[in-house]
Amino acid sequence: MTDFRRFDLKTYDDLRGDLDALNLELPISENLDVLAEKVNVGGHVLPNRFVIQPMEGVDGNPVTGAPTELTDRRYRRFAEGGSGLIWAEAVSVVPDGCSNAKQMRITEENLDSYKKLVDDTKTAARNAFGHELRFVVQLTHSGRFSRPGGVVKPLKVQHNPFLDEKLGMTDIEPVSDDYLDHLQDDFVKAAQLAARAGFDGVDMKAVHGYLIAELLGAHTREGKYGGSYENRTRFLRETAQRMMDELPESTFVTSRTTVLEPCPYPYGWGVLPEIGKNWEVDLTEPKRLMKECFEMGMPMFNVSVGFPRFQPYMNRPHDNSLVGEGNPPEYPLVGVARFQQTVRDMQKSLPECPVPTAGLAWLRHLLPQVAAGLIEEGWCSLIGMGRGAFAYPDLVRDILEKGVMAPEKCCTTCSMCTQIMKDGVGCGGCVIRDKEIYGPELKKGRLAAKEKGLA
Ligand SMILES: Cc1cc2nc3c(=O)[nH]c(=O)nc-3n(C[C@H](O)[C@H](O)[C@H](O)COP(=O)(O)O)c2cc1C
Ligand code: SF4
Structure with missing residues (x-):
């Protein structure tokens, strides 16, 4: 029953039938009013419960790192679609941290193009909805997945036999503490530029195997950024504190963190710290980090699950895989429930901290009542839309105004x-x-x- 098969559900009763048959928990509610509720994030009032999650468009200017016309179009369409918060995609803080030739990069020289992006996006929301959209930007270093100018130039923070071989990185030495010290400065500088561009929030990207995420699981690294919990989380906590000290009060600092980087201990994050186990989930450290960040003054914590390169079925449950990859190893509804239950465990451990979820696109037109159930049952505070918003940028408008999504406009998880x-x-x-x-x-x-x- 948990074997892979594609989406063939028509009604909520079909969905309930599958959940029961598989003994999976996922709340469903007809009370869609909860989705229109406002949410307070550190004094910023979000006009509803929806957030566009970061979705890289690979359309930055390859020379300057500035957003282009296509970038502007993507964000304008999201804004016109009605979401109260847009979490802009990964923007690199240094050239050598770019994941591809067209990943965006924020610099003093291209700052005006980011000001325009923020302005155009917020104006589009005002014109379409009369509400004040909040805009967060995700700052990143791609670490093992760095391809500046399209050329593979990976950096890693520790030797990891599970990744080194797969990624052809056995001969590369981990970056030095000195490199990471300077990288803190680069993150702070990029955050200052983002605040000047008009973004309301700055995210330190710690998901999906990229550099800060890898640091969280750097149990075998020596020096001040590896080993103990304090050392592994040092980069994120210290840099965030510096950002909070140096940014205007109106700009908040946050992080999108993968709560599960599933490499076996001593390499993963959010996995049971026992040698010999594959990767049993243990959220003790992710919960501790979220609490510490919240107490430091980071008013929300965005959560993702898994490592898309090697476990895409966990991170973005889907019907069709990348070319050359076989079918996912499970029925995607199992992945949807796993994602939501992991977010639930994080949110319930700190109900006062707004936690957005993601990973819902596979549900297609059956998303609205699940989203309402998740909010009603306190599994998360915000409903994140990734692929769903690429395919159907005005889905929030349809849910809030009509209470339904049009099946023919939904993402097919292809x-x-x-x-x-x-x-x-x-x-x-x-x-x-x-x-x-x-x-x-x-x-x-x-x-x-x-x-x-x-x-
Ligand atoms: C094409 C693509 C680009 C993505 N880019 C980013 C990114 O820049 N930063 C990030 O944190 N997640 C990124 N994600 C992950 C999404 O934000 C989201 O977590 C994932 O797609 C699952 O949610 P969904 O079911 O709503 O699509 C990306 C996903 C896809 C498919
Ligand atoms: S339908 Fe396919 S291409 Fe479109 S957003 Fe969904 S997964 Fe991406």
Whole structure:
């Protein structure tokens, strides 16, 4: 019953039937009013319970790192769709931390283009909804997945036999403490630029195996950034504190953190600290980190689950995998429930800290009542939309105004937006629902992959 099969649910009764048959817990409620509630995030009032989660569009200017017309279009469409909070995608703080040639990068020289992006996006929300949208930017260093200018130049923070071999990184030495000390300065500088651009919040990206996420599980690293819990979380906590000291009070600091980086101990994060175990979940440290961040003054904590490169079924439950990868190992509804239950465990451990969820796109038109159930039962405070918003940018409007989503506009979890990112040539968006623009972008990347013998 938990074996892989594709989405074939038509009604909420079908969904309840599968949940019962699989003995899975996922709350469902018809009271959609809770989705229109305002949420207070450190004095910033969000106009409703929806957040667009970060979705890299791979459409920055490859020379300057500035957003382009396509970037502007993506965010304008999200804003016009009605979400109260947009969490902008990963923006690199240094050139060598970019994950591809077109990842955005914020600098003194391109600051005006970010001011324009913020201004255009907020104006679009005001014009369409009359509400004040909040805009957070995700600051990142890609670590093991760094490809500045499209050239593979990975950096790692510890030797990890589970990743080093798969990623061809056995001969690379971990970055020094000195490198990380300077990187703290780069994060703080980028945060200052983001505040000047008009973003309401700054996120230190600690998810999905990228550099700060890897540090959280750096049990075998020596020196001040590895080993003990205090050392492994030092980079995030110290840098966040510096940002809070140096940013204007109106800009909040937050983090999107993977609560489960599933490498076996002593390499993972959020895994049982016992040698020999594969990766049993243990949220003791992620909960502690969230509490400490909240007490430091970070007013919300965004949570993701898993390592998309190696466990995509956990991070973004889907029907179709990337080219060359087999079917997911489980029925995607199992992944949806796992994601939501993990977020629930985090949220319930600190109810006063707003925690957004994600990983709901696979539910398609059955999302609204699940979203309402999650809020009603206190499993999360905000409903995050990733692929769903790429495919159907005005889904929030439809849910809030009509109480339903149109099945023909929903994301089909085909993975082609991720394929574009992986191929690293085209610009990212929804190939199915926005195909005039993104169909050709997918083709460019597939063609380039074929030429390299990778397709
Ligand atoms: C094409 C693509 C790009 C993404 N880019 C980012 C990113 O820049 N930062 C991030 O934290 N997560 C990123 N994610 C993960 C999403 O934010 C989200 O957590 C994931 O897609 C699961 O949620 P969903 O079911 O709503 O899509 C990306 C996912 C996809 C498919
Ligand atoms: S390309 Fe579109 S339909 Fe396919 S997974 Fe991405 S958002 Fe969903």
